[in-house]
Amino acid sequence: MANINTNTRAQKMTFWERIYLPEIAKGLAATFKQALQPKMTRSYPEERFEPNGSYRGRPVLVLEESGERCVACGLCSRVCPALAIEVQAAETLTRDKERYPEKFEINMLRCIFCGFCEEVCPEEAIVMSKDYEMIYTNREDAILGKEKLLVPMAQLQDRLEYLRSHQYYEPSATA
């Protein structure tokens, strides 16, 4: 209660600031200038946002010509902080790739787009895509199986290039 009558900022005001009007004119000029600036929003369905490689959208599995990259090691499932990924491994008949995911599900209701799965993946098999339009009308639809997760490698070039140019660890010699 001591300083209730000492509004120092009000006391420091000059005469012109005290009579408000020039300051009001300044404020109006500021908003007028603002109105002529380019707009920060866009007409969404017609004008879409095209993210670049650094964008972390819906996580997807990389599909090469020879098939999926994933070897079902389960590291993504292990690291996922939101417990969104479920992997079930099965054996293959070929020798160069012994395991493949029989079942690979990402629950998009749980996913927090942290990108840990991508970071931990030794095969660069799960990457974050540019897809940000995820619309589901029921909970079952939001659990994506392999058929929805596998995306051809050609569509993921931006992200793969970004990941290679931003690696924080030495790629293992044996990979």
Added chain:
Amino acid sequence: MDILMLFAIGLLKAAIVVFLVMLPGAVIAVYSERRLAAFIQMRLGPNRVGPFGLMQAFADVAKLIFKEDIVPAQANRFFHTLAPLIAVTTTAALFAVIPFADYVMIGDTRIDFTVAPNVNLAILYILAVSSVAVYAMTFAGWSSGSKYPMLGSLRSAAQMISYELTLGSSLIGIIMMTGSFNLNDIVHAQANLKWNIFYQPLGFLIFLVASFAETNRAPFDLVEAEPELVGGYHTEYTGMKFGLFMLVEFVHIIIAPCIIATLFLGGWQPPIPTFILNAIGIQEGSIIMALLQLGSFAAKVLFMMAFFIWVRWSLPRFRYDQLMNLGWKVMLPLSLINIIITAVVMFLLK
């Protein structure tokens, strides 16, 4: 013309004004408020409904019509219903004396572009009717049986009473200069670009600020200060009753510019001196002249409306004590000084 004919013409004019000025005006106000607000905030604003989002206001109304009409259990049902009706009626009644243009002669019949032409106390009528509007807010706030509307309506009552004095006394300069309370006379006196804004700049400024306060627009929108009072006096209203309050709010930013344009910006006088108009063959009473007058009045009103919106999205809200200080300690003395200056200048020039 017998009295019945006059009555019929008056009724027809009233209907035309309500359906061709007030409601479209409110639609334009809603649209431009939202679009200009968006531009100032570097957004695009509503652009979905119809071309450029022009039908947005109709979509808003259609939504409100389908909403349930809730009267709170604590509310006084009669006054709760009465309040929006008073608000709409008083605001619509203000249009009765606004001269939208001079007159046209169709054959021998003279048709004035005013619902009630030549009311010789039109300024007093405007002040009187607009002060009745405070009842709408007080009733709405009190009858809702809730604390936020109550606070909002108390604020509105105090604010309107404080600024009504200033509103009235800032006009005395004009009345002294014109020697009439009649709005038609005031507009006629402003012919040839002798607009009152050039002769009464202080009066204009005071009237402008007071009309911001009177219409409860920002920066004086303490009545419905959203962060403090939820929605102010219409917190407990839903559906079309709320819609009526919203309509009134947007009609306010049509009617206040109408009054300002009439009193200070030359009303329907086109910004061209009369002798030029006569030289190019546009005579008083012709349809072209009337259209020119309507056009220039509309342009002035739309300009002032844009200014009202622009101010709203530029200035922060006043605090309640600042509002009262400004009203009683600054605006009222200034308006009295304005009267004295006008009187002295008029005396010296006589």
